[in-house]
Amino acid sequence: MQVKTIGIIGAGKLGVVLAQLALKAGYQVYISGSGAVSKIKLIVETLAPEATPATTQEVVAKSDVIILAIPLRNFRQLPKEVLVNKLVIDATNYWWEVDGPREDILKKGQSSSEAVQEFLQEAKVVKAFNHMGYHDLHDEPRASGAEGRKAIAIAGDGEKEVATVVALVDSFGFDPLPIGSLQEGWRLEAGQPAFGANVSKEELGELVFKANKSV
Numbered sequence: 001m002q003v004k005t006i007g008i009i010g011a012g013k014l015g016v017v018l019a020q021l022a023l024k025a026g027y028q029v030y031i032s033g034s035g036a037v038s039k040i041k042l043i044v045e046t047l048a049p050e051a052t053p054a055t056t057q058e059v060v061a062k063s064d065v066i067i068l069a070i071p072l073r074n075f076r077q078l079p080k081e082v083l084v085n086k087l088v089i090d091a092t093n094y095w096w097e098v099d100g101p102r103e104d105i106l107k108k109g110q111s112s113s114e115a116v117q118e119f120l121q122e123a124k125v126v127k128a129f130n131h132m133g134y135h136d137l138h139d140e141p142r143a144s145g146a147e148g149r150k151a152i153a154i155a156g157d158g159e160k161e162v163a164t165v166v167a168l169v170d171s172f173g174f175d176p177l178p179i180g181s182l183q184e185g186w187r188l189e190a191g192q193p194a195f196g197a198n199v200s201k202e203e204l205g206e207l208v209f210k211a212n213k214s215v
């Protein structure tokens, strides 16, 4: 898939840094927050001035790929009817301080990206950009092949969709590490060794392998 336009839903710490990376990589970027466009205008103008602040509906309509950068507890607010057939990169995490009790928003044994996929039904959800802190995402991009390049893990089902996210992660300045199906996304969740990882592809692979579901 030829990606030209990236839409980011969520104009907070992560969303703004991802907008900066996308702009630097040459994509056109649309970004939305939870309320009126005027609420995010100043932050976008200041921190990612080439991005276009928009409503979530506009972001989805205008973008080839959508990145979710909202608190997980709000995923059921997403306009799933306009996300049909869209490639959605889920960068959200369950984080109890923000989201409250896990059982209030997720089924027992279900990973957060599986819940997002279940809700969005006909969108194609791929998990990526969730395990690295926004400051590391900001500080660590490097050209392909550069010494010390860090890696971002990707979990998703469709071969084509994963390939698109692999290319996108690479263009943002990180080595892509596909780890398997969306179901495997639990390996990247908070509490697992890979969560917070800002390491090379080889080291990240080891951390993903060490994941333990009983944690």
Ligand SMILES: NC(=O)c1ccc[n+]([C@@H]2O[C@H](COP(=O)([O-])OP(=O)(O)OC[C@H]3O[C@@H](n4cnc5c(N)ncnc54)[C@H](OP(=O)(O)O)[C@@H]3O)[C@@H](O)[C@H]2O)c1
Residues within 6 Å of the ligand: 009, 010, 011, 012, 013, 014, 015, 032, 033, 034, 035, 039, 056, 068, 069, 070, 071, 072, 074, 077, 078, 091, 092, 093, 094, 095, 129, 130, 131, 132, 133, 134, 135
């Ligand atoms: N911070 C990190 O380092 C980091 C790294 C990787 C992944 N993540 C994950 O990314 C997500 C966002 O984290 P964050 O730190 O960026 O949070 P944040 O700074 O609180 O930003 C969240 C943003 O999402 C917006 N939002 C909330 N509900 C929305 C909705 N229904 N539609 C559109 N926008 C909505 C908020 O708008 P309002 O302010 O108007 O509510 C705000 O702009 C979380 O799931 C987090 O776990 C964070």
